[in-house]
Amino acid sequence: MIELVERSIDPARLLTAFAERGAGAGAMVSFTGIVRGEGGTGVEALFLDHAPVLTAREIERAAAEARNRWRLVGSCIVHRVGRIAVGEAVVFAATAAAHRREAFEACDFLVDFLKTDAPFWKKEIRRSGEAWI
Numbered sequence: 001m002i003e004l005v006e007r008s009i010d011p012a013r014l015l016t017a018f019a020e021r022g023a024g025a026g027a028m029v030s031f032t033g034i035v036r037g038e039g040g041t042g043v044e045a046l047f048l049d050h051a052p053v054l055t056a057r058e059i060e061r062a063a064a065e066a067r068n069r070w071r072l073v074g075s076c077i078v079h080r081v082g083r084i085a086v087g088e089a090v091v092f093a094a095t096a097a098a099h100r101r102e103a104f105e106a107c108d109f110l111v112d113f114l115k116t117d118a119p120f121w122k123k124e125i126r127r128s129g130e131a132w133i
Contacts, residue, residue: 001075002059004052006082009089018076018094025073025096027103031111033091035084042127045085049121062113066095069109070102077110079118083125 011032022028037043063075073096080090093110097103123132 001077002056002063003078004050004056004059004081005078006080009078009080009092011089011092014076014078014092015094018074018096022074022096024098025103026098027100028094028096029100029103029107030092030094031107032089033111033115035086035088035090037086043086043124044127045083045125046090047083047123047125047130048079048081048090049123050081051119055119058117058119059114062110062118066106066109070095070097070106072097072102072106075106075110077114079114079120081120
């Protein structure tokens with residue numbers, strides 16, 4: 001499951017739903033990324049922009065690569081776009097596999113892809129102004 005959403009993410013609800021679909025898995029790993037305020041810099045929010053078709057296609061490509069590299073029972077990626085305030089979840093990723101190492105490695109691979117290679121454009125919103133980073 002891959003979703004790009006403008007609404008808030010509830011990681012607990014997503015994990016519960018993922019666990020219900022992950023029957024047969026011996027291990028599940030999840031990651032929740034949260035917008036952090038950079039101590040004293042005045043960051044109030046992030047704004048994530050994307051090209052919907054391109055972004056979804058590239059995330060699916062990474063998910064397919066994870067399925068090919070590790071024997072996954074399932075995976076889930078839910079990523080926010082739009083304005084996201086400090087303290088809010090920006091991404092939820094989860095993987096399920098027969099064994100823990102595969103689940104950990106696949107989740108790490110997907111989160112690294114989302115952080116470094118996924119086509120998102122990020123703007124920091126600060127009290128002093130806004131800047132694309």
